[in-house]
Amino acid sequence: MDMMRAIIHQYQHQRVTLVEAGATRHRSIFNGLKALAGDHPHSKLPTPTVVIIHDAVRPFVEEDVLVSVVTAAKDHGAAGAIRPLVSTVITPSADGCLDQSLDRAKHRASEMPQAFLFDVIYRAYRQCSDHDLEFGTECLHLALKYCHTKAKLVEGPPDLWKVTYRRDLYAMESIIKDKISQQVCVVMDTKEDAGCIGFLQGVLKKELEVKGTSVTLCPNGQDLQKIFLGECYNFVCINTTSADFHQITKLLDGLESRTPSLFYPVAVVSVHFLDSQNVSFSERMKELMEMKDFAKEVKERNIFLYGVLVCFTQDNLQQLHENVRQGASIITSLLKDRNAGLTGQLLIA
Amino acid sequence: MDMMRAIIHQYQHQRVTLVEAGATRHRSIFNGLKALAGDHPHSKLPTPTVVIIHDAVRPFVEEDVLVSVVTAAKDHGAAGAIRPLVSTVITPSADGCLDQSLDRAKHRASEMPQAFLFDVIYRAYRQCSDHDLEFGTECLHLALKYCHTKAKLVEGPPDLWKVTYRRDLYAMESIIKDKISQQVCVVMDTKEDAGCIGFLQGVLKKELEVKGTSVTLCPNGQDLQKIFLGECYNFVCINTTSADFHQITKLLDGLESRTPSLFYPVAVVSVHFLDSQNVSFSERMKELMEMKDFAKEVKERNIFLYGVLVCFTQDNLQQLHENVRQGASIITSLLKDRNAGLTGQLLIA
Numbered sequence: 001m002d003m004m005r006a007i008i009h010q011y012q013h014q015r016v017t018l019v020e021a022g023a024t025r026h027r028s029i030f031n032g033l034k035a036l037a038g039d040h041p042h043s044k045l046p047t048p049t050v051v052i053i054h055d056a057v058r059p060f061v062e063e064d065v066l067v068s069v070v071t072a073a074k075d076h077g078a079a080g081a082i083r084p085l086v087s088t089v090i091t092p093s094a095d096g097c098l099d100q101s102l103d104r105a106k107h108r109a110s111e112m113p114q115a116f117l118f119d120v121i122y123r124a125y126r127q128c129s130d131h132d133l134e135f136g137t138e139c140l141h142l143a144l145k146y147c148h149t150k151a152k153l154v155e156g157p158p159d160l161w162k163v164t165y166r167r168d169l170y171a172m173e174s175i176i177k178d179k180i181s182q183q184v185c186v187v188m189d190t191k192e193d194a195g196c197i198g199f200l201q202g203v204l205k206k207e208l209e210v211k212g213t214s215v216t217l218c219p220n221g222q223d224l225q226k227i228f229l230g231e232c233y234n235f236v237c238i239n240t241t242s243a244d245f246h247q248i249t250k251l252l253d254g255l256e257s258r259t260p261s262l263f264y265p266v267a268v269v270s271v272h273f274l275d276s277q278n279v280s281f282s283e284r285m286k287e288l289m290e291m292k293d294f295a296k297e298v299k300e301r302n303i304f305l306y307g308v309l310v311c312f313t314q315d316n317l318q319q320l321h322e323n324v325r326q327g328a329s330i331i332t333s334l335l336k337d338r339n340a341g342l343t344g345q346l347l348i349a
Numbered sequence: 350m351d352m353m354r355a356i357i358h359q360y361q362h363q364r365v366t367l368v369e370a371g372a373t374r375h376r377s378i379f380n381g382l383k384a385l386a387g388d389h390p391h392s393k394l395p396t397p398t399v400v401i402i403h404d405a406v407r408p409f410v411e412e413d414v415l416v417s418v419v420t421a422a423k424d425h426g427a428a429g430a431i432r433p434l435v436s437t438v439i440t441p442s443a444d445g446c447l448d449q450s451l452d453r454a455k456h457r458a459s460e461m462p463q464a465f466l467f468d469v470i471y472r473a474y475r476q477c478s479d480h481d482l483e484f485g486t487e488c489l490h491l492a493l494k495y496c497h498t499k500a501k502l503v504e505g506p507p508d509l510w511k512v513t514y515r516r517d518l519y520a521m522e523s524i525i526k527d528k529i530s531q532q533v534c535v536v537m538d539t540k541e542d543a544g545c546i547g548f549l550q551g552v553l554k555k556e557l558e559v560k561g562t563s564v565t566l567c568p569n570g571q572d573l574q575k576i577f578l579g580e581c582y583n584f585v586c587i588n589t590t591s592a593d594f595h596q597i598t599k600l601l602d603g604l605e606s607r608t609p610s611l612f613y614p615v616a617v618v619s620v621h622f623l624d625s626q627n628v629s630f631s632e633r634m635k636e637l638m639e640m641k642d643f644a645k646e647v648k649e650r651n652i653f654l655y656g657v658l659v660c661f662t663q664d665n666l667q668q669l670h671e672n673v674r675q676g677a678s679i680i681t682s683l684l685k686d687r688n689a690g691l692t693g694q695l696l697i698a
Contacts, residue, residue, distance in 0.1 A: 347694050
């Protein structure tokens with residue numbers, strides 16, 4: 001309960017009432033319904049017309065499926081998301097042999113969310129037996145059995161699946177990484193977009209867009225606040241005018257002031273250029289090595305900072321273009337993997 | 350067919366006969382059975398007593414479950430792997446409402462592999478209707494319907510699941526990365542394990558073993574061939590005596606000669622040390638920058654090469670230990686993520 005309270009506080013949720021879980025799925029749901037019925041001392045919420053029941057282990061529920069089940073519940077008294085079966089379902093006999101196999105096309109997997117008229121589902125739970133509360137798993141079944149309410153079945157998206165095995169945690173992590181990689185903001189310290197900066201922008205935009213990511217270009221002076229209001233978790237800072245971290249500091253301060261707290265780590269790639277005819281490689285490296293300490297500091301605030309150094313000589317355009325292309329490829333790799341162990345590193349293109 | 354032939358050739362499989370697929374699952378299986386019965390012109394295999402049927406979309410099948418279904422098939426005529434249901438299965442009515450929900454505890458998901466006495470399953474397929482061949486999905490059902498053979502059901506592991514959705518591809522990728530990260534070989538160019546080398550070995554071994562990885566230490570002179578015979582996909586090369594890539598080259602040549610071809614990319618981390626009181630940082634960097642070209646070359650042979658430089662000064666032991674610890678953490682990050690975009694980079698601890 002303390003952990004849940006801390007999460008609610010951190011993300012500033014206002015309209016949440018916590019209720020203690022029961023020993024089984026149905027007992028927990030019943031406790032929640034009682035609280036909504038006003039049977040709970042700390043309940044602040046009025047009794048609703050429609051109630052949605054969902055599983056925390058199905059974290060990728062979108063608003064449209066919630067709207068679908070609620071609308072259907074208003075018409076039918078109950079509604080639930082379903083999916084086609086992936087494997088054939090069979091009935092074993094007592095001795096562990098095949099008794100019968102069900103026609104896969106005639107059956108569906110019952111998933112979550114489900115929605116009910118509050119009166120229907122609360123009436124069902126108040127009538128149901130101890131055996132139901134102890135061993136039952138299906139709310140739609142209770143509504144049918146005790147209130148004769150035939151739930152409307154709504155086809156849900158595949159992302160509603162139940163996170164059950166270790167492989168589901170892997171899948172979940174990759175889906176989240178995918179989701180937060182959808183938008184990249186490229187911030188420049190100059191209004192100019194000529195020369196290698198313009199070329200890098202072009203290559204980067206192209207490479208990212210191939211991967212289905214939208215790219216926002218944000219030249220110097222443009223208000224970053226609009227970006228922070230959105231759900232952008234990826235920033236590429238192109239530094240041309242100075243070697244220090246002034247621009248990055250400004251960006252990170254902006255990110256910090258964003259409320260509620262950052263939900264996922266933000267990845268920031270700081271891009272620098274080295275004209276190796278005019279500046280010594282070792283001098284530039286030394287300047288940029290300060291990034292390590294800086295990255296360590298911001299990592300505590302859930303920001304992953306990486307550096308990329310693009311080397312060039314003014315008179316070798318082909319080499320420059322090749323290195324810029326390599327820089328773009330390194331940047332996209334960093335943003336895709338968000339490797340916590342490589343923050344503060346300066347990668348060289 | 351050409352792609353399959355190429356795979357069989359590349360991995361030097363000897364006892365494989367390819368058969369063209371049919372338009373449906375059951376027609377494809379029937380084609381395979383016909384080939385085993387000697388009805389196929391190019392068949393080289395004798396008709397077996399027991400035949401195993403498996404799905405390519407269930408790539409993580411272990412030998413023990415194959416043994417279980419074959420043993421059970423010998424006794425019962427047919428056997429198949431099953432799993433508990435994750436979601437409740439329901440029957441929809443014609444108007445898309447809930448008709449009935451099945452008791453989850455009384456049903457199972459039928460998975461693969463399945464095994465049959467060849468005579469049983471071939472007889473079932475020869476008798477079954479066009480409707481079965483067109484719309485059926487369950488081989489156990491055919492054995493029951495046409496040969497009255499009640500299959501023995503064998504509990505399978507969760508990794509038998511069917512790779513169906515995009516999230517399953519993510520899960521699969523992570524499971525493979527997990528599998529090939531189980532073993533790390535640490536190669537040294539010296540027999541000494543004193544000083545910072547010994548300390549690095551200790552920290553690395555500890556950090557990797559926490560993650561359930563076994564670590565083999567391989568001092569200079571020890572025969573690498575034994576390692577290559579195993580399934581090791583991770584090498585950490587600790588270089589102390591020279592700055593060049595002599596040791597790495599020897600290692601990579603060994604890897605190359607391994608047959609059959611490497612199935613997954615091999616990750617190699619080349620670790621170097623810099624005593625910054627005695628050697629100039631920029632000189633050392635320049636030497637090691639050659640790694641980029643070298644890495645590009647070996648990447649074409651499915652080897653991912655990364656560099657790690659650990660800096661220290663002889664008189665600051667605390668700093669040295671801190672940097673070595675950081676180096677170990679960078680190495681484990683590199684081996685875990687196997688990021689193809691970061692090969693050839695020199696990371697600094």
